[in-house]
Amino acid sequence: MPTKASALQHGTYENLRHEIARQHPDFSDRLRVIAEFALEHPTEMALGTVAEVAQRAKVQPSAIVRFARALGYGGFTELQQVFRSRLVASVPPSYKERITGLRRDGRFQDANNPQAVLTRFASEGMVSLESLQDRVRQVDLARAIELLGAAETIYVLGLGGSFPVAAHLTYVLRKLGRRVVILDGLGSALGDQAASATPADALVAISFRVYNPDTARLFPELVARRLPVISITDSLLSPIVEGASVVFEIPDMPEAALRTMVAPMCLAQTLAVGLTLTLD
Amino acid sequence: MPTKASALQHGTYENLRHEIARQHPDFSDRLRVIAEFALEHPTEMALGTVAEVAQRAKVQPSAIVRFARALGYGGFTELQQVFRSRLVASVPPSYKERITGLRRDGRFQDANNPQAVLTRFASEGMVSLESLQDRVRQVDLARAIELLGAAETIYVLGLGGSFPVAAHLTYVLRKLGRRVVILDGLGSALGDQAASATPADALVAISFRVYNPDTARLFPELVARRLPVISITDSLLSPIVEGASVVFEIPDMPEAALRTMVAPMCLAQTLAVGLTLTLD
DNA sequence: TAGTTCGTGGAATGTTTATTCTAAGTCCAT
DNA sequence: ATGGACTTAGAATAAACATTCCACGAACTA
Incomplete structure (x- = not known):
């Protein structure tokens, strides 16, 4: 019963990975466990003995051998050669x-x-x-988290290019059990979305050049309503600085090809996680 | 005079190299041959059996064991561990x-x-x-950009935690003049949003564990409609791999506190910008 | 030259290791 | 419920393996 002739083209490690992934849905319970283990721990597959691999994957040694055979190899030893080839290939000359x-x-x-x-x-x-x-100061971080912790509802404002950051912050905060309203302007209802914000809440505003006009318009309104504000922006001259309680300034790199949202994303995540950590 | 005591501090591969070099002049004929072989073929030392190594080095198996003992190890097996450590160390750069x-x-x-x-x-x-x-392969990148370039409309699917990545990709692609539809499920119209997709279009799907159920549901439908698909995910076992033309696998870090979207964001941006650059 | 030490080859040994086999178990369809 | 097909666990087995042993021989010493 030559089940899997295709695997016999003793291909490279990458081929094997794809073959395992392809057959994964058809495997039995135990074989599936091993398939996942193999993809996630290729080094152990390369160096371990059958007994060791079996123990780490929490299956019987015989199951490991069956796995190898199911992929078209003569036994574990043959399969292991492919995993070893990966190690050999990765050695830098x-x-x-x-x-x-x-x-x-x-x-x-x-x-x-x-x-x-x-x-x-x-x-x-x-x-x-x-x-x-280097730039983010301890005190700003602490103060921002304090504000977020005291807020009943957290409003997040980030439009245009900053929207992904706002979306991420919203997602993580909600996962951590916070009440969050994202001001996304859906249905052109930006003003209405923010209508119920009170000084007991807080706002996180995110904006980078070129500053979104809707953000610039809404921000002063919220400041006027005395919400505590945390701003994430690229310059102290940006429209979301005046009136903010805490400002994180993340300047763009001098000759960046395109504004990268990596740092703001990271900061947003830090605020969210820091919030839950420091409340215990 | 405990000459070999120093070797007993079972150090790293580099330590071993120096130890072998240091003792080299004092070794007997056969041992010297093996020492040279070991320094020049560390990979074979790591992966071979005693018999294989002996044959390649043109000595007797027993000489190999003597060599290991001369360096202060209990036997070849112990010595081999050090050579293996070099392989594992080199794989995740x-x-x-x-x-x-x-x-x-x-x-x-x-x-x-x-x-x-x-x-x-x-x-x-x-x-x-x-x-x-290190992981993203040139060919995958080129192929993905080719698919995007040929597409009339680019559909972007990323829900839950991956939504920010989808939003960012959508934003940048639109800025660069592409026609993009983001499948955000607004108004629970996920299916309808994708209804007009044809094989002349393309799909970028983004999903990470825990995989969003709506993504997992919609993805096969789009595949069945023969859209070219570019998947960005964390494992070849994810629900958006089967049927994809190009898969970018960005595994999570072993002990990450929280999935960071930094790398996927960066990749998305690369796809978008690479698309416009290579079309000139 | 005779005696001693040390290095060596190759076979013997005992252990580890992969693999096979079978009884028991599980899951479905009837 | 019952039969059948398919999995699985674990012991049994056979192969591969590292290691040890010993006899032989070369090199050095007296």
């Missing part, structure tokens, strides 16, 4: 290291290659996260 | 290592301090961006 190191620096290669674009954005993201760590 | 490094720095201590939370998220973000650079 030492010059490869430098190439990828350079690539990480970003100033390498012309920008018309998609990989270079990825490298660039990833590098910019890392830089912005690093500077976020 | 930084990733976990960096995190545990940070943890050792004490920068992770007492997570109740908001600053520590920020540091933690920022660090995890940086690590995930770094591994994104």
